[in-house]
Amino acid sequence: MSVDIPVAKQSSQPAVERPAQPAFGSDLPPWPQVDFSEFGEIETRALSRVQVLTAKYMARNWVTIPHVTHHDDADITDLELLRKAQNEAGVSTKLTLLPYLIKAVVGALQSFPQFNASLDGTGKNLVFKKYFHIGVAVDTRFGLLVPVLRDCDRKSIHELAAELQAITTKARDKGLSMAEMSGGSFTISSLGSFGGTAFTPIVNAPEVAILGVTRAQEKPRRGSGDAIEWRLALPLSLSYDHRVVNGADAARFTARLAGLLADPAAVEA
Known part of the structure; x- marks a missing residue:
């Protein structure tokens, strides 16, 4: 049995070249150039090299990634008692809260692998990572640096605490190499020592999500017999790439993350 396959007819008209589409964001209006001294006294200070690079990457990530931020609270009352x-x-x-948070994040990533993934260069394939390298944003005199702690699933709370102390001290005193800031699969940005109730962290491409945490606060909860119990609640702000995560x-x-933080035994396991 033969099958006739239709063949497109060749056009006698010459091919028309279509103009190339401009890169996304390239058609934005130019940044306003203003002589601020016209309005009063000013002082100009050059940005550091790290600040210039960070600004470029942050602008790219914000413009190209469709961001959404989900907010929730985690009850860390028992976890804080254990830590202290x-x-x-x-x-x-x-021991600070951060090592426990890293272990809880790893547990959540293991339950939901799409958060431990990246889009490839074509944007058509999702690359799932079998490793758990967690970046931690550090405020330094050079600017914002994000050292990456590798294989966090294989390290204990105490090992993570020691590594965190060493790498953050180095970041603040000497800075970090690109190798020490590369290869992350998920990032945590903690503002707990500064305060705040919530914020929208910018996804650290090519990762697909980032967790922001702010200062824990005492909040009332209905207990047995309608009694009021005060619990320590940690605000969680999860920004994610809506192309990959809904x-x-x-x-x-x-x-899942909040559940792990509420159960100290699960975090330390």
Whole structure:
């Protein structure tokens, strides 16, 4: 049985070249050039090299990634009691909340692998990573640096605490090499020491999500017999690339993360 395959007829008209489409964002109006001294006294200071590079990457990520931010709270009352008890018992490295947060993030990433992934250069394929390298944003005199802690799934809370202390000290004193800031699969930006209730962190491309945390606050909760219980709530702000992650995914991920933070045994496991 033969099958006739239709063949497109060749046009006698010459091919028309279509103009190339401008790159996304290239048609924006130019930045306004203003002589601010016309309005009063000014002082001009050059941005650091790190600040200039960070500005370029942040602008690119904000313009090209469709950002959405999901907000939730995690009950860390029991976790904080455990952390303080361990510090009081004497540990070689003082334990902050961040190592526990890293371990909880790894657990959430293991439950929802699409958050531990990246779009490839074509934008048509999603690359799932089998490793858990977590970036941690650090405020330094050079500007914002993001050291990457590797294989966080294989390290204990105490190992992560010691590594965090060493790398953040180096970042603030000497700066970091590109190798120490490369290869991350997910980033955490913590503003807890500064305050705030929520914010929208910018996704660190080519990652697909970033977690922001602000200062924990005491909040009332209805207990047994309608009694009021005060619990320590940690605000979570999860920004994500909406091309890869949808709202339901983000809500599930954040709920899983909050559940892990509420259970100290699960975080330390």
